[in-house]
Amino acid sequence: MYALFRPLLFGLDPEDAHHLTLQSVRMAGSLPPARWFLRAIFAAPEKPVEVFGLHFQNPVGLAAGYDKDGVAVRGLATLGFGHLEIGTVTPRAQPGNPRPRVFRLVEDQAVINRMGFPGQGAEFAAVNLQIALKGRQAQGSSGARNLPIIGVNLGKNKDTLLEEAADDYVSLMRSFAPLADYLAINISSPNTVGLRRLQGRDMLENLLSAIAKERQTNAPLRNRHIPILVKLAPDLTDDELDDALDVILRSGMDGVIATNTTLERTGLHSRHQNETGGLSGDPLRVRSETVLGRVLKRLDGRIPVVSAGGIMCPEDAKRRLDMGRRWCRSIPGWSMPGRAGAKKSSGQF
Numbered sequence: 190m191y192a193l194f195r196p197l198l199f200g201l202d203p204e205d206a207h208h209l210t211l212q213s214v215r216m217a218g219s220l221p222p223a224r225w226f227l228r229a230i231f232a233a234p235e236k237p238v239e240v241f242g243l244h245f246q247n248p249v250g251l252a253a254g255y256d257k258d259g260v261a262v263r264g265l266a267t268l269g270f271g272h273l274e275i276g277t278v279t280p281r282a283q284p285g286n287p288r289p290r291v292f293r294l295v296e297d298q299a300v301i302n303r304m305g306f307p308g309q310g311a312e313f314a315a316v317n318l319q320i321a322l323k324g325r326q327a328q329g330s331s332g333a334r335n336l337p338i339i340g341v342n343l344g345k346n347k348d349t350l351l352e353e354a355a356d357d358y359v360s361l362m363r364s365f366a367p368l369a370d371y372l373a374i375n376i377s378s379p380n381t382v383g384l385r386r387l388q389g390r391d392m393l394e395n396l397l398s399a400i401a402k403e404r405q406t407n408a409p410l411r412n413r414h415i416p417i418l419v420k421l422a423p424d425l426t427d428d429e430l431d432d433a434l435d436v437i438l439r440s441g442m443d444g445v446i447a448t449n450t451t452l453e454r455t456g457l458h459s460r461h462q463n464e465t466g467g468l469s470g471d472p473l474r475v476r477s478e479t480v481l482g483r484v485l486k487r488l489d490g491r492i493p494v495v496s497a498g499g500i501m502c503p504e505d506a507k508r509r510l511d512m513g514r515r516w517c518r519s520i521p522g523w524s525m526p527g528r529a530g531a532k533k534s535s536g537q538f
Contacts, residue, residue, distance in 0.1 A: 203291040218264025233269030241416035247271035253342030262321035276342030282310035294459035303466030355399035377422035377449035397440035416443040423448035474499030
């Protein structure tokens with residue numbers, strides 16, 4: 190199906206193609222016959238994983254960034270993924286960075302984006318998620334099987350001072366902890382000025398202590414422990430990575446996502462190679478796997494790790510699972526681009 194539509198999509202501006210596919214999936218998700226048809230095509234073998242106290246139907250997930258506002262959850266739920274991560278969501282609506290801000294590097298099988306967390310804000314995304322979750326709540330366990338694990342990726346607004354970033358993340362926790370199965374703290378996007386400074390030891394300690402306090406204070410009201418993962422950049426030095434992981438462990442966070450996009454440009458050939466923004470795709474693969482190995486070794490199985498970045502085919506995903514088995518028994522999940530797909534990847538494990 191991808192091969193059929195690829196020429197059309199590649200004839201469009203990359204961001205326009207993104208919106209076209211997202212709206213198509215959203216529309217399909219609103220029509221029961223379309224949902225049935227997509228489930229039949231993309232049904233993935235069950236390879237269940239239990240982690241964070243959650244049941245994942247398979248270890249292949251969709252990364253944050255595709256559905257920023259949660260508009261297409263019901264459609265995406267038909268595509269065989271074991272989890273969906275919406276966002277990055279910010280407290281208030283914001284336009285993101287000026288266009289053009291997405292660039293295809295066809296020769297390099299890569300994309301550079303400098304989106305800057307565009308979206309309609311927390312209230313809009315929360316309403317969309319509430320609507321999507323109605324089926325799960327109404328149908329009980331049967332409905333749960335028709336909707337995978339849902340995570341929400343959280344980020345600060347561009348105009349929020351770094352010293353006040355914790356206020357944004359705490360506000361987002363209050364909005365989405367009652368709705369999401371888990372939350373992801375995005376402090377590693379290269380496209381919001383200064384955001385990556387939050388990965389430094391002092392700032393990260395302040396941020397995660399505020400997040401941990403908010404979770405502890407409100408957990409009795411929700412009657413459950415909401416898992417919180419922290420997403421890290423692939424461009425940290427070894428010392429910076431060790432500092433970040435130490436803070437994550439000591440603050441009681443539940444997992445790490447490794448990694449976000451990179452600022453590295455070595456070995457690229459495309460005319461777009463010098464565009465600013467985060468690089469994803471095949472050139473990120475080796476760097477992301479290297480950081481993943483360091484994270485797994487450093488954590489030594491104390492908390493789970495989700496691998497993302499540069500996963501281009503089922504073989505890439507399986508290799509990362511094997512890395513997890515070597516270092517910490519298993520990787521509970523990872524985020525996959527559409528090329529590989531949940532069905533193919535799950536079928537090979």
